[in-house]
Amino acid sequence: MTLVDAAHASGRGFTATLSRDEQRAMGQYMTPPTIARFMAQRLVADVQQDHVRVLEPSAGGGILAAAVVEALLAKQEDQRPGFIDLYLFELDARLVPGLEALCHQMAQACQAAGVQLDWRISQEDFLLSELALRGQAIEGLLTISNPPFLKLNKTSDRRAHLHSYAVYGQPNIYSLFMAATARLTPPGGKWCFITPRSWMAGQYFKAARHTMLAHLTIDSLHAFENRREGFEEDSVLQETVIAWASGRQLFEPSLNILLTRSQGASDLDQSQVTAVPTERVVGDDEHVMLSLPQSQQDPFEGWTATLRTYGFEVSTGRVVAFRAAEHIRETASSWSVPLLWLQHVKQQEINWPIRKKREHISATAASSWMLVPNAPMVLMRRFSPKEDARRVTCAPYVGMLPGLVLGLENHLNYIYRLSGRMTPYEARGLSAFLASKVVDEHFRALAGSTQVNATELRKLPLPPLAAIEEIGRKVSAKPSLEEIDEVVNRVLGLPVAAQAAA
Numbered sequence: 389m390t391l392v393d394a395a396h397a398s399g400r401g402f403t404a405t406l407s408r409d410e411q412r413a414m415g416q417y418m419t420p421p422t423i424a425r426f427m428a429q430r431l432v433a434d435v436q437q438d439h440v441r442v443l444e445p446s447a448g449g450g451i452l453a454a455a456v457v458e459a460l461l462a463k464q465e466d467q468r469p470g471f472i473d474l475y476l477f478e479l480d481a482r483l484v485p486g487l488e489a490l491c492h493q494m495a496q497a498c499q500a501a502g503v504q505l506d507w508r509i510s511q512e513d514f515l516l517s518e519l520a521l522r523g524q525a526i527e528g529l530l531t532i533s534n535p536p537f538l539k540l541n542k543t544s545d546r547r548a549h550l551h552s553y554a555v556y557g558q559p560n561i562y563s564l565f566m567a568a569t570a571r572l573t574p575p576g577g578k579w580c581f582i583t584p585r586s587w588m589a590g591q592y593f594k595a596a597r598h599t600m601l602a603h604l605t606i607d608s609l610h611a612f613e614n615r616r617e618g619f620e621e622d623s624v625l626q627e628t629v630i631a632w633a634s635g636r637q638l639f640e641p642s643l644n645i646l647l648t649r650s651q652g653a654s655d656l657d658q659s660q661v662t663a664v665p666t667e668r669v670v671g672d673d674e675h676v677m678l679s680l681p682q683s684q685q686d687p688f689e690g691w692t693a694t695l696r697t698y699g700f701e702v703s704t705g706r707v708v709a710f711r712a713a714e715h716i717r718e719t720a721s722s723w724s725v726p727l728l729w730l731q732h733v734k735q736q737e738i739n740w741p742i743r744k745k746r747e748h749i750s751a752t753a754a755s756s757w758m759l760v761p762n763a764p765m766v767l768m769r770r771f772s773p774k775e776d777a778r779r780v781t782c783a784p785y786v787g788m789l790p791g792l793v794l795g796l797e798n799h800l801n802y803i804y805r806l807s808g809r810m811t812p813y814e815a816r817g818l819s820a821f822l823a824s825k826v827v828d829e830h831f832r833a834l835a836g837s838t839q840v841n842a843t844e845l846r847k848l849p850l851p852p853l854a855a856i857e858e859i860g861r862k863v864s865a866k867p868s869l870e871e872i873d874e875v876v877n878r879v880l881g882l883p884v885a886a887q888a889a890a
C-alpha cells in the first residue's frame with residue numbers, strides 16, 4: 389500500500405465512525421487521494437533544498453503529508469532532499485494512533501530511498517501552538533493543508549484574539565490557518581491550501597488576504613467547477629479552490645499565475661493550463677481580492693467604462709413592505725400605480741399583474757418619496773437561488789405599465805439614467821448583456837459572490853454604449869439565454885459557437 393493509500397484508509401476509517409453532524413461540526417472532510425497527490429506534486433515541483441520541513445497543520449489521517457513525502461521521494465535522486473522533518477498537528481486524539489503508524493511507514497519508505505525522516509506529532513490546536521504564535525519563518529518549510537471550516541466568534545474565541553492580525557469581521561478558522569502558516573513561510577518556502585473560494589474576495593477575509601500576500605506570492609490556482617450531482621467527493625469540491633504559493637523573495641520577478649480548472653477530481657489530468665499575469669488575478673487596491681479569469685482573452689480587459697460613465701445609476705427599490713403597509717393595496721384604484729416585487733421579474737421578462745401579491749401602491753404625497761418615474765430601466769432581482777443558470781436575473785422595463793410613477797419593492801435593484809431617460813434599446817441591451825454568459829463568468833470569477841450587489845454592478849466594466857444599444861436592437865422582446873449569448877457574443881466580437889453552446 390502506498391503512503392497516500394494508507395493515510396486515506398486511516399482517515400476514511402475514522403470518518404466512517406462519525407455521524408454526518410459530527411463530521412460537519414468538526415470539519416472532518418478528508419482529502420481524496422487524487423487531489424492530495426495533485427496538490428503535493430505542484431508543491432514540490434521546484435523544491436531543491438537538501439533539508440525540507442513539511443507542515444500539515446490539521447493533519448486528519450495525514451494524507452497530505454504522505455503525498456508530499458511520496459512526491460519528494462519520487463524526485464530524481466540528485467534532486468531529492470536528504471532530510472525531511474515532518475510536523476503534524478491534529479486536535480482530535482482519536483486520529484493520533486493512525487498518524488503514528490503512518491509516520492513509521494513514511495520513515496521506512498524514506499530510509500529505503502536514502503532519506504532521513506524525523507517527525508513530531510502534536511496533539512493540540514495548531515492555532516494555539518508555539519509555532520503558530522511565534523509566527524517566525526522556518527527555513528525550508530513546505531506547508532500543505534486542508535484546514536477545518538468553522539466560523540469563529542471574534543470576541544470570545546481566543547484564536548481570533550491571538551491571530552487578530554488576520555481578523556476583519558467574523559473570521560472563519562480556515563483563513564487563520566492560511567494566514568498563520570503564511571507567516572511561517574520563508575523566501576523559497578512553499579505553501580498549498582485547499583479551501584472554499586470565499587477567502588479570495590469575501591470582505592471578512594480582507595485582513596487574512598493582506599497577511600497572506602505580505603508573506604506569499606501566489607504561484608498557481610486550481611478551480612473545481614463541478615455542478616453534477618451524485619459524486620460525493622466531487623460535490624464537496626464545489627466552489628473549492630487549491631492555491632499554491634511561495635514565500636516572498638526580496639525581489640519579485642514579474643510573474644504569471646498558473647491557472648487550471650477541472651470539473652472534479654476525476655478529470656484533473658485533463659485540466660487545461662493557462663498562465664495569467666498576476667495583476668489580472670490579484671487586485672491592487674486595499675481589498676486585494678483575487679479572481680479567477682476564464683481565459684487569457686478576457687473581453688473585459690479593454691473596457692474602461694462603467695454604469696457611471698454612461699450616466700446610469702443602480703439603486704435598490706424603496707418600498708419596504710412592512711413600513712409602507714398603509715400604502716400597499718390588493719386592488720387597483722384611481723390613485724394607485726403598479727408595485728413590482730421580486731416575483732414580477734423573471735429572466736428578461738416582467739409580468740404584472742400576476743394577482744398573487746399586493747401589487748398596487750397608492751401614489752399620494754405621503755408615498756411619493758418611495759416611487760420612481762415610470763421610464764425605461766433595467767429591473768433586477770437582488771436575490772436569486774444559487775442553482776439559477778445565471779447570477780443575474782433581470783429584465784428590461786420599457787414603460788409598458790400604467791401611471792406616471794411606479795413602486796419598486798426592496799428586493800429589487802434598478803438601473804436607470806440619473807438625469808434624462810434611458811432609451812428602450814439601452815434598457816434591452818443592458819439587460820441582455822447583464823444576463824449573458826460572459827458577464828456571468830465574470831461575476832462567478834469574483835470568488836464567493838453568489839449574489840450580485842449594487843457595488844459589484846457599479847464596478848462592472850462595460851462595452852461601448854453603442855454596442856449595448858446594438859444588443860438591445862438585435863434581441864427579441866423576451867430573449868432566451870441562448871439567444872442572448874448569441875447576440876452578445878456576435879456584437880462584442882467574441883467566439884459565438886463556443887460561448888453559446890456551453
Ligand SMILES: C[S@@+](CC[C@H](N)C(=O)[O-])C[C@H]1O[C@@H](n2cnc3c(N)ncnc32)[C@H](O)[C@@H]1O
Binds near residue numbers: 399452
Ligand atoms: C478538513 S480535515 C482535513 C484532514 C486532512 N488534512 C486531509 O486533508 O484529509 C481537518 C482536520 O483538522 C483537525 N482540526 C480541526 N481543528 C483543528 C485545530 N485547531 N488544530 C489542529 N487540527 C485541527 C480536524 O480534527 C480534522 O482532522
